[in-house]
Amino acid sequence: MKNPAMTVATLVAILLAAGPAAACDHLRAERGWLRQPPPGSDSAAAYLVLHNDGSEALTVRGVSSPAFARAMMHETRYVEGRAEMRHLHAVEIAPGGRFEARPGGAHLMLVEPRQTLALDDMVELRFECAQGDPLVTWVPVRRSAPTP
Amino acid sequence: MNDTKPASHLGIILLGAIVMATAFAAGMWLSSTRHAGEAGGIDGLLWPDPPQLAGFHLVDQHGRPLEAADLRGHWSLMFFGFTHCPDVCPTTLAALARAEDQLRKQPAYGESGRVVFVSVDPERDTPEVIAEYVNYFSPDFIGATASESELRALGRNLGVLFMKVEQADGGYSVDHSAGVFFVSPQLELLSVLTPPYTAADIVRRFTAVSQFLEKQG
Ligand SMILES: [Cu+2]
Numbered sequence: 001m002k003n004p005a006m007t008v009a010t011l012v013a014i015l016l017a018a019g020p021a022a023a024c025d026h027l028r029a030e031r032g033w034l035r036q037p038p039p040g041s042d043s044a045a046a047y048l049v050l051h052n053d054g055s056e057a058l059t060v061r062g063v064s065s066p067a068f069a070r071a072m073m074h075e076t077r078y079v080e081g082r083a084e085m086r087h088l089h090a091v092e093i094a095p096g097g098r099f100e101a102r103p104g105g106a107h108l109m110l111v112e113p114r115q116t117l118a119l120d121d122m123v124e125l126r127f128e129c130a131q132g133d134p135l136v137t138w139v140p141v142r143r144s145a146p147t148p
Numbered sequence: 149m150n151d152t153k154p155a156s157h158l159g160i161i162l163l164g165a166i167v168m169a170t171a172f173a174a175g176m177w178l179s180s181t182r183h184a185g186e187a188g189g190i191d192g193l194l195w196p197d198p199p200q201l202a203g204f205h206l207v208d209q210h211g212r213p214l215e216a217a218d219l220r221g222h223w224s225l226m227f228f229g230f231t232h233c234p235d236v237c238p239t240t241l242a243a244l245a246r247a248e249d250q251l252r253k254q255p256a257y258g259e260s261g262r263v264v265f266v267s268v269d270p271e272r273d274t275p276e277v278i279a280e281y282v283n284y285f286s287p288d289f290i291g292a293t294a295s296e297s298e299l300r301a302l303g304r305n306l307g308v309l310f311m312k313v314e315q316a317d318g319g320y321s322v323d324h325s326a327g328v329f330f331v332s333p334q335l336e337l338l339s340v341l342t343p344p345y346t347a348a349d350i351v352r353r354f355t356a357v358s359q360f361l362e363k364q365g
Contacts, residue, residue, distance in 0.1 A: 035234065035235075035238055035239075037234065037238075038231070038238060038280070038281050038284040038285070039280040039281060039283075039284055040231045040273075040277040040278070040280045040281040041231045041232055041233075041234065041238075041281065042232065043232045043233070043234040044234050045234035045235045045238075070317045072315075072316060072317060074235070076235050076236055078326065078342075078343050078344065081325055081326065081327050081340070081342040081343065082309050082323055082324060082325050082326065083233075083236040083323065083324060083325075083326035083343060084313070084323040085233075085235065085236075085313075085315075085321045085323070087315065087316040103235060103239040104235065104236060104239055104343065104344045107234070107235045109234060109235075110234070111317065111319065143242075144242055
């Protein structure tokens with residue numbers, strides 16, 4: 001027992017590493033697409049459905065994309081006919097639950113494209129979870145929502 | 149992680165304070181407490197006292213002046229937004245383009261009806277930027293903007309709210325009224341369709357409002 005504090009920290013680190021491990025592994029993405037930003041706009045929105053296939057709640061902490069300088073999880077809210085866009089710091093998904101990003105609602109806000117975004121190009125999105133490796137998914141660039 | 153809660157609450161309060169301060173300081177908090185009546189059983193009809201479009205001075209996507217008188221004699225579907233708005237604006241403009249395809253077949257809208265996109269972000273949206281932007285949705289669309297004070301006057305006139313909001317990444321966004329404003333050939337704002345809505349909702353509202361106006365003779 002040289003340093004009790006260090007021991008606790010080490011223990012916590014081990015517990016975190018071993019804990020409900022790789023929570024992002026239970027995260028599944030589907031029906032993703034990215035709305036092609038019209039010329040003149042440097043902001044794009046991507047939409048998809050995230051499923052938690054695990055038996056424990058998981059928290060998505062953020063999103064990034066190598067195709068854009070910045071990426072955030074956003075939500076559009078309508079307040080008395082006004083559209084407001086707000087940052088979602090984290091999204092919690094219950095076991096068996098889902099998070100749906102769709103036009104006029106939650107969306108992945110992607111700013112400053114680093115490449116041209118032609119229709120049908122595939123764009124990489126990475127979701128960071130509280131634990132586990134990020135989920136990497138690819139979504140096509142589209143002009144409008146795919147018909148289900 | 150108990151300590152994250154108070155911190156995030158503080159964050160929300162701070163954001164709120166910044167939003168309010170920005171709104172009041174910029175004087176952009178426009179009054180929009182117009183209540184839509186239900187004349188003729190039509191939702192959201194502004195009747196019998198529809199606001200009249202007063203003299204405004206916008207600049208269109210070709211850099212030419214666009215004034216209220218230019219909208220006289222045909223229907224205008226007005227939408228307020230900005231080009232850096234990635235979700236609501238393209239979704240709405242795409243819906244308006246689809247709706248307009250349908251509306252062209254209605255004699256009231258015909259060939260002369262116009263969708264008018266007004267940018268509430270003149271700082272970034274120059275006429276050149278707006279030209280490329282609206283053309284992506286439809287070559288028929290009119291795009292326009294104006295100085296902040298002109299936009300503010302138009303906003304007061306029609307009950308349009310817009311307010312600059314700082315974003316977490318250091319950029320800014322503009323909260324804005326996201327309705328479709330139905331302006332008659334006599335320059336009366338007859339109805340506002342509030343979000344969310346589809347292209348079919350736009351067509352339905354136009355049909356109801358234009359038929360109502362015809363009955364008024
Ligand atoms: Cu956004």
